[in-house]
Amino acid sequence: MNLVRPPSVSIALRNASLASLLLLATSAVRAGLTAEDLIGRVGIAPADVARLQNGEIVSYSVSETGSKSLATGIAMYLKTAPARIVEVIKRRELIARDPDVTAQGVVPTGAGAEAFVQFAYTQAQADEARDLLNVRPGLDFNLSTEEIAGFAALKASLNTDDDKAVAEAVSKQYRTVLAARLQAYRRKGLAGIAAYDRGDGEKADPAAELTDATQASKLLAEHFPELQKALLRYPADRPADADDGFGWVNRTVQGRPTPILVHRLIYARNDGAVLLQRAFYVGHSYNSSQIFAGSVPYRDGALVLYSVRSSTDQVSGMGEALKHSIGRKQMEKEMIKKFQALKASVNG
Template sequence: MPIIPIKTPVVAVMLLASFLAAAQDAPSPQQALQSFGIGAEQIVQLQRGEIVGYDVSETSQKELAIGVAMLLPVPLAQIADYIKKGHMNAIESDIVASATLGPNPSSDSFKKFAYTDKQLDEAKAFLAAEAGDEFNLSNAELASLKSLQAELEDADDKTLLKTANQKYREFLLQRLSAYKKNGLNGIAPYARDGGSADPAAELRTDAVNSKAWARYFPELQQAWLNYPAALPGNASEQFIWLNRRVEDRPTPILNHRVIAVGEAGGIVISRQFYVGHSYNSSQVVAGGLPYQDGTLVFYSIRSSTDQVAGIGSSLKHSIGREQMKKEMVKRLQRLNKDLKRKPATVAAE
């Protein structure tokens, strides 16, 4: 069975640690713990500095979902400062490159996404892509690649690499523009052999079923569902692109993140609305609350992948959740270690 490649930016975890109290009916730490089914025994584990898991409902055979919580022994102000200084990527070892996208992106905005000479076979496979799960491409994108094949028939390796990189950047810009203009309705399905995968439908279902946070932030949930509808006044957004190593392959990802910030708590919702291969889409909801002498952090992921559907789905889900939880725990542990170091040490890196 292949490894389930669930990759989600941990930056969402801590940016949250700044807003929950801004909501009129924000939960107390005790209410939040109860909402996520975290009982007395797990609270003791949290107080010992352990990371505990909690259940997140899955909405289809393709979805993997799980949550983790941790009590970080640092104040909100330190977490916010850490994020503002841009240290978050240091704890995500699988990121090859990333950048925040400005208001007027171009294909050059993705220039750091590039197949290298060592990835020539990957570039050639992309240029010759067909409907299937090797690449997440729409029918229109596949047709665009097919139109290039005749002129590339005698092309040298340098030309093939250049063409593959330029074409993929064009696709990324087109997908970003379509999403910013039409939200979930602008996400083109991925062509599959005999069918399609629909990340828009997956992300819409995830937004509807994220009831724990939506109870406290109904306006934010509606804006998230109906984007590009206006966000609440206390929320801001970011568009980020990533190049990650997933299953030992370069993977372009487009991510939309909404951050609502206040003085005593926070929430971040984040969706990967385009992923180059291996999985279809992903949504993160993370929150933080002052708790005792530190910050209580909740971090959940819903991720959709064709790899866990079909025969043996139950076993695949069990293995996939465990893999996803291990990755989430590792990242929180690295974050915790980093935050507890002296600020001067972190700033010097």
């Protein structure tokens, strides 16, 4: 059973572009929420609170929004000031600790395909590049009908089968796909996200999935309605005190190189942080993701919460309940690994 490896905490806490980053420090504090409030709001059991205070990483339930949705959350208590956690995130210290990220970059306003010049298939990945030349609607890649046609046109124009030449040509074509998708999202937000062509008239709709993920968050709706509104209506209603930007990563997912586009807004202060991440384009394996994370003062350190809602076609259909259970466990395992990396960076 080939289940997706959902987007990891590294994408968020390591400021790794991925797949849609919205970081707003101290929103929890500004909203009057304490660590105890957040523990109660996300439903961490009393027994787990004791484990949390002993330095263990604990999990909590997050509602799922449909047959393609995977969701879970974890929490950790760090004996360090929230300001240090904010510093680690802002300085992008964690990206270096993720062995699955092979390249990443920031996309300035107005930039085109040149912003993705470091995204490339290597000669050793020529088979993956050839799969794109022969791509058809389906689950192997997340591409629109028009994007699939673009790779078909590239194949027709190539007059070589040399591994290096194929990898370079496909990389160049994919960079135009990434640039076009990012520009469309910048102009129209969710309405600018093209659906993935699955064949036989079927589509995967990451815009609808991200809308569902945003609306499903009761914490956003009740305590951060301005953030929920900003996510749903971007590029309108952007918070005035937030600095937004975009990035990308090339991350190994299920053994394959995977371009991921990320949106981020940053507002930072020293006494806490709330982080929202939106991955609005993912090359394959899962369709989209949205992350909520928070760091607020707690005891003699900081409480860090992290939850993710991911959407993937790989957990729907026959055996759905089992697929969801396995997928959540895989997601939680990877999130814990990244939390441990955060702890090492903060303490280092």
